[in-house]
Amino acid sequence: MLKNKTIAIVGLGYVGLPLLHAFAKKYKNVIGYDINQTRIDELKSGYDRTLELDDKKIDEIKDNVLYTTDIKELKRANIYIVTVPTPIDDKNKPDLTPLIMSSRSIGTVLDKGDIVIYESTVYPGVTEDVCVPELEKSSNLKFNKDFFCGYSPERINPGDKEHTVSKILKVTSGSTPEIADVVDELYKSIITAGTFRASSIKVAEASKVIENTQRDVLIALTNELALIFNMMGIDTNEVIEAAGTKWNFIKLKPGLVGGHCIGVDPYYLTYRAEELGYKPNLILNARQINNSMAKYIAEQTIRTLIDKDKKVKGSNILVLGVTFKENCTDLRNTKVVDIIEELKSYGINVDVYDPWVDPKEEKKKYKHGIIENPFKKDKKYDAAILAVAHDEFKKLTQKDYENVLDNDMIIIDVKGIAPNPTWKL
Incomplete structure (x- = not known):
């Protein structure tokens, strides 16, 4: 039943691209859609700036994938899988704009019998109460009569090369029992870890949002x-x-x-x-x-400077790592930035080094600027904050820290990997 279907992945970020790779290894007609032309051009050339896929993995699916920013190209699809971001605004309220806009766009190319599956994390009810009306309005089709929906929450772990998309059990659901079967069959065809079919879309939506809430x-x-x-x-x-x-x-x-x-x-x-x-x-x-931990770490750094009889204002601090987690390029909502901003508010000079981050991307997003490898330079710092446990930083020795720090050797270890930390969380 699924063999001749054309699958469109809408949104080619940390979630969408690995999913596209998994489907393109199994199916010959896969479309990768993103509104970012630079992203599409890079993928066409075989480069993934998120580093989730290497050149070899991108190359092995090239004959089965069409990368595009043209929504009209999606007209040939039968199954749409939406993997756009679901951020929050500056008041910590859900920003459903990406979901709404992508639903409107899909509605313009939706045909009778098509299925739209959402993977973006939402609160229970968003798929049917927010996305479906947008699909109906822009398509002039009737939900559960002309087109159908599903929800299968993403379970991507950025930077994790062991727990990849196909190796993590997938929750599935559909807007009717029959469509739930189709959605489950679709994911079973690429998820070696298996699937769990939820009784409804709302249950599937709720299951995802509590995964991260529980961990938080x-x-x-x-x-x-x-x-x-x-x-x-x-x-x-x-x-x-x-x-x-x-x-x-x-x-x-x-x-x-x-x-x-x-x-x-x-x-x-x-x-x-x-x-x-x-x-x-x-x-x-x-x-x-x-949310308060970044401020706490900055305050402990300042307290340590004072304990060592060092001046606070005008001191030089090296921050090691700025991504939100180790061994990935993802800067989204990184709390290391909050440490940096808190230190700067005291008049402290902060240099940031992260071998995983494109300096242009960081400067565009946060405007701090990533320096070149400080361990190959002569500059000395009053303190170093080990903020992210990149593999490169796990290899740092006491001698490495001696080369970048002055004689007082202040090391603030947030991740528990420094050889002889002055203070650790």
Whole structure:
């Protein structure tokens, strides 16, 4: 049934491109659509700036994929899979603009019998209450009569080369029982880990948003424990290792919570809950704790400078890593930026080094500027903050730090990987 279908992936970012690769290895007619012409041109040339796919993986699917920014090219598709971002605005409210605009565009090329599957993380009800009306309006077709929908939440882990899209069990759903079968069959054809068919689209939507909400709350607990143990002079990581000897203890490390998932998705659920008249205090408090960690780390850095009789204003600090997590290029919602901004507010000079980041991309987004490898330069710093656990930074030795730091050797270790940290989270 699916053999002769044409599949269109709408949005070719960290989620869409790996998904396109998985489908294009199985199916001959796959369309990759994105509104960013530069992104399309790079993919056509065999380059993925997110580094999720290497040149070899892009090359192996080239005969089965059409990359385009022309929505009219999607007219030939039968199945549309939407993987656009679902960010929040400056008031932490869901910004559904990408979903709405992509739904409107798809509606202009939608034909009878087509299926639109959404993967973007949303609160329960968005697919049927927000996206479907847009599809109906721009297509003049009737939902569940002329066209159908599905929802299968993305489970991409940027930078993770082990848990790739096909190796992570996939939740599926459809707007009718028959379409649910088709959607499940579609994903089963590429997901070796298998699928879990949810009873409805809303259940599938809810399952995704609580995955990251649960993790956010648990990390917030760990971060709060770290604040308490630091006041007591106890090593938090040692406490976690000790507690982890019990079989049902969940081992998480304290740290920054950024990125486009854990630091964002809970706001989708809390927004909808508050609309319904319920105040989700636990979830919101967890968000507040995790959002405060960057300021806390900056304050501990300043306190350490003072303890070492160093001046604060005018001091030079090296920040190692600026992405939201290790071994990826993703700068979205990175909380390292909050550390940098807090330090700068005290008149501190901050240099940022990240071997994974294109300096042009960082400067365009945050305007800090990425320096060249400081370990090959002569400049000395008053302190270094190890903010991201890139593999390159795990290899740094005490001698490396001695080469970039002055005699007082202040190392602020956020990730627990420095050889002899002055302070660690």
